[in-house]
Amino acid sequence: MRQRGLKILRVAGAAAVFAGLTAALVDFRGAVPPVVGQGLASIQFVPSAVALATGAGVALACLVILVVTLAAGRIYCSAICPLGIFQDIVARLAGWVRGKKALLPYRPARTWIRQLFLWGGVAGMVAGGAGLTLSLLDPYSIYGRIASGLFRPVVTLANNALVDLIRALGGESLYRVIPPWAGVAALAVPAVMLALVAGLAAWRGRIYCNTVCPVGTLLGLVSARSAWQLSLDPGACRKCGDCLRDCKAQCIDLRSGTIDSSRCVACYNCLDACREAGIGYRWTWRKRSAKPASPPVPGANHAASAADPQRRAFIATAVLSLTTIAGADRLLAVTAAGNDPSARPGAKDEKSPTGSRRPNYSRAICPPGAGSVDRFLDTCTACHLCVSACPTHVLQPAFLEYGFLGLLKPRLDYTDAFCNFDCRRCAEVCPDGALGLLPLAQKQVTRIGVAEFDVERCIVKTKGTDCAACSEHCPTKAVDTIPYGDNLRLPQVNQELCIGCGACEFACPSKPDKAITVAGQRRHDQAKRGKEEKARDPRRGNAFPF
Amino acid sequence: MNTRREFLKTGLAFGAAVSLAPWSRLAAATTATTPVAPAPAAPARSVLVAVRDGSRSAMADQAFAALGGVGAWVKPGQTVCLKPNIGWDAPPERGANTHPELVGHLVRLCLGAGAKSVSVFDNTCDQWQLTYEHSGIEKAARDAGAHVVNGKDQSLYREVEIPGGVKLKRALVHSLVLDSDVLLNVPVLKHHSGTGMTAAMKNLMGVVWDRKFYHQTDLHQIIADFLTLRKPTLNILDAYHPMVRHGPRGKSADDLVEMRTLLASADPVALDAAAAKLLGLEPAKVAYIKIADAMKLGTMDLSQVEIRRFSLA
The missing domain is CATH 3.30.70.20 (Alpha-Beta Plaits)
Incomplete structure (x- = not known):
């Protein structure tokens, strides 16, 4: 079951989205057409969900993301979300600095932290702070603020440093721009988030996405039940651990021979790493209704294999519906009451x-x-x-x-x-x-x-x-x-x-x-717009009144 | 003071004016499109060329023809700074900025006369990239071969003393204005809610970094003061369709009146005085014109100015 093309597709998609969005966010001279930033931002989960919930637009991206996640896992987290892609870049750079790849062994999911952020977010929205909650937790917006607030001035400074060099070479394409620093207070939040996300990424790959990010948790609940899931082939897997070296989610458990699909971000690194072709997408839905094809590995103790799938499916659906309803309800109320200050x-x-x-x-x-x-x-x-x-x-x-x-x-x-x-x-x-x-x-x-x-x-x-x-x-x-x-x-x-x-x-x-x-x-x-007559010639008939 | 030489000069100039002025008007009426022969020697009196009823380019050609040709003002190898009014993010048909056709044409004339380089800039009021683009000037100037320079880059400005200034004693001035051999001032004629009008003298506000200082201190006096630092080599006023109300930004094309006129003079005070009359204003009522006249930076008394009138209709 070789599925090697998938990783190239994921990397290409992620590179395009990340490059386009970052270009729009660090653009200091109006060079990037508005459609680039708007287009790539409107396929992000939270903005699209907000647009759909408020009726601001036919924003189907969030639904497509849910359907895709239900079909094949958290492709959004790997290929679309700029904060996720940014963490991959940081982890890669950190690996280069360290000189060797960090081996991130399997860790059980920190379920209660994930639930805390997800339910905390829901509570925050219901309590009336929908906008603040969304802005603090939406991974796309977190990246947007980092790139706009911190990267853009730095790129501007780099541009300014190059102006003289380019001019000395006879070019006139660059000009100096005043670096657009926001106020210190308004920069503190993105600065803290940058330190947190980059630090976590350098330490443990996608740990932010799998503990803090409520979008990750929400999509994780869906992907745990997705139709196709990356799974180990017990016949082919030699438990060599090659896949662990490339997995950034710490979700491959070789002892039990399972992959925690709620945390797998569908990066497909493991597919390329496995020389035995022991990992691949497998259809899981039919198996679940029938008896499991292979009995659970003895000694496996992690939650996914122990829990009753039906009960978990129910919980997941309940969470999803509640979140959507709570969010939509709040946002719709706001839209309807938009013109009423009381x-x-x-x-x-x-x-x-x-x-x-x-x-x-x-x-x-x-x-x-x-x-x-x-x-x-x-x-x-x-x-x-x-x-x-x-x-x-x-x-x-x-x-x-x-x-x-x-x-x-x-x-x-x-x-x-x-x-x-x-x-x-x-x-x-x-x-x-x-x-x-x-x-x-x-x-x-x-x-x-x-x-x-x-x-x-x-x-x-x-x-x-x-x-x-x-x-x-x-x-x-x-x-x-x-x-x-x-x-x-x-x-x-x-x-x-x-x-x-x-x-x-x-x-x-x-x-x-x-x-x-x-x-x-x-x-x-x-405001009023006054209508005016065409202005009259003040010269009073003399073409040259001097 | 009253030397014999000065007496002779004045007398000669006066005589020349009396004999030339009516003749040129006659020439305009009869041989409209034929350029007039170059003026002989630089007259002692200010000369103002007024052209009407042609395209902007044709009127500029006529003005230069009446002023001894482009070569009389731009010598081969010289650097030229061309300062249009690029104040507002508005398209050419709104008349808020110098028309791009005139800017492009003047750039070509300068380069044709052998100028080493022509640079165009303004310290805009609206956001500068949008203003450069939407005014049409960036493209017109660049297509004609000019360098279009950023007016919002403080590192391109230098602080200079202005010893002749009454209230403006020092200022950050764009290096192009300080260093270029030729300064071509190419304003557009507009009503102005603060100063009454804007033409040649006020257009030079766009070459200093700190415009707010002008407004804070004594707008009219400082506009006049700047001329003591550097007078433009030549001022060419775009009065094709001046904005006669709601200036200097304007609300719509309804604020414009088509006059199809162009004025040119080395004397910015005389040019502004004539421009004031186009707007139906008395020059002495425009405070900066009066102050500049009193400071002997030029003359607002148009009866003392040699006016060469042309109609290209």
Whole structure:
């Protein structure tokens, strides 16, 4: 039963997915088309499940993954999940550094830790922290934040170091880019996760996937029952242990002659390692209904062979259904209540920066297409694909600006940038529907915040000189100027036209406090779009009025 | 002060202006597309060329013809920095930036005159890669053979003293502006909600790193101050379809009025004064024009400027 082509297929698939996603996440100059990142992110399990549960899209990828897992095991974990593939790369590098392959012998499953994370995740979602729970546990989003937050600035620095070299050689293809470091607090979480995942991978291969990752555990419950399972052929296996050297999941038990399919990530390394062709996919479903073909190996004591398959199947199904229902229920509730701030406990009017008490105020501003902060926080998994794709870098991971439940979710930070009027890149790449792709004309009237002007801080008043940097940058002319004093122009805000893009706040040179700031809106609504006549020629008939 | 030489110069220039100005207008009316013979010697008065009713390229050709040819401004082997207005992420038809056709054509003219290199850049207001791309200028300039340079790379800026400045005493200025032999200032004419209008002088805000300092300090004074550091070799204003309201960004193409005009002058103050009139503004009401005139950086009194008018219709 030689099945050697499988490993090549797995490696090729994993390489393509990993390269594409990583390129999109470390892209510092807008070189990767949005469709690459969006496409590869939307086939990830959690984003697709969120999109399906919220009705944001016909996201069938999660169902396909479940079906494939039920058919042939955790192919997702080996070939699609970027965090899994990243661990393989780390383990391979660690092996090179050590100079020899680590022999990872069989270990029994740490079932209670797996269950703890899975049920903890379910509990977290049901308890109302769906968005935070998903973002902290989804392996794709964990990798997204590591690549976007930590790898991207490093790649940018490397680019900058090469600029002079390439120029000296006569090339002009590279240019310097300011390294896009996020705030220290917002970088701490991905940094800790990088250390944890990489450390575990270097130590014990896929131990993270088989103890911590709830997606791994969930798919493990399915793969334990999959139709085709990798199994040892008792007739061919000489128990030489070659397969153990290449197994990263520690799931091959030579003593009992079994493979723990719940932990096997379908990497197919063992298929290539076995010289006797003693391992291969075998159809298991018919066997289970009939009597086992071969009696259990005497002395085998691990759970899979001892447990009653019917009972475990029932438990697995129950877990799956509960998870799905709990998740979907919560998310659907959020979607339905997206426009009702009272749907979330603790939602109340707060004071805006200028002190005016605004209904519908949010300290942090979420991108157009989110609908409302509440919906956004519950559906965004903080993968930071949009943070990487945002051409102006106005999208930054939040720390506590949204509150604890909004940890790491992207927010618009107008300190050094503003939202480009003609751009929808964040929604173009969003894989799970947290950001809906609005038609451009609608995006351009979608109000995510409202500008508030404090004339007492304005340079035109405090210094008596012209400025109007705010009005200059305003794309809707919600900020215009009116005659003021001795031939000066004073900014004036028409909040009906304002969409909260932050161009005015970014541009305002007033120190220490800006004279114009954007107060975020919890629920997004629509600004007016004034219709105007064609402008008239100011020359009054004289083509050359000089 | 009042030397005999100066008296003679003024007198000669005045006489030349009186005799030339009407003649050139006549020439424009009769032989519209024929380039006028190169102007003899550099006149003491500012010269302003105003061309209308042609394509941008044709109007630029006419302007150069009236200014002694491209070779009078760009010598073989010289490096040229061409500074268009590439401020906003808007397509050419929105008129927020200098039109790419004009930029491309000027690059070709410079290279045709033997320029060693032509570099194009701006310190944009909107995100720079998007702005370079959507303005059409990056492609037009590159296709014409120019180097398109990043205006958002601080390492390309150098701090310089500006001894002549009243409020702008030092600034980080793009090295292309400091080091190029020829500085071609190629603005677009627009209304501006902060300064009233933007044309030649205000376009030079895009060559310094810290634009916020301008706004913080005294916008009009500093715009004028910069001219004491470096005056452009030549200013060529794209007034084909100026933005007459909602400037400098504009909301839509409805903010534009088609004038099919191009102005050119080595005197940025005179050029801005004429540009103000195109927008229906009194030059002295635009504070930076008035300040620059008072600082003798050029003249806003158009009656003192030799204006050569052409119609290509």
